[in-house]
Amino acid sequence: MGCGCLVVALGAAFPRFALVVTWIFTSRVGTAFDGWELPVLGLVFLPYTTFFYVLAYAPVLGVHGIGWFFVTFGFLLDVSSYAGSGRYGNRRA
Numbered sequence: 358m359g360c361g362c363l364v365v366a367l368g369a370a371f372p373r374f375a376l377v378v379t380w381i382f383t384s385r386v387g388t389a390f391d392g393w394e395l396p397v398l399g400l401v402f403l404p405y406t407t408f409f410y411v412l413a414y415a416p417v418l419g420v421h422g423i424g425w426f427f428v429t430f431g432f433l434l435d436v437s438s439y440a441g442s443g444r445y446g447n448r449r450a
Contacts (some may be wrong), residue, residue: 365412372404372431381413389414405431405438 368375380386380396388395389411399407401422409431413424 368405368408368412371406373400376400376404376408376411379408385411385414390418403432404433405434407431 364375366380367378376386376396376398386396396407396411409427410420413420414428415421415424427441431450
């Protein structure tokens with residue numbers, strides 16, 4: 358399995374860890390975002406969305422085509438994880 362496949366596999370289970378590893382060892386996050394503020398906010402609040410955006414970003418074209426599908430899918434994963442954790446908390450109490 359190549360290095361890129363390993364990062365994607367990590368991103369599926371641990372998006373924050375995969376995003377930090379991508380940020381440290383590659384220049385993709387710096388290419389996708391102009392500053393550091395938006396990636397940090399994405400890391401904290403929308404890790405799947407930010408990770409998929411970084412993976413789908415092309416330097417000249419930006420995110421286009423099927424890349425937006427994956428970014429939207431990441432957003433739905435983030436929203437469902439927040440909704441699921443709230444539902445679990447209500448059931449537990």
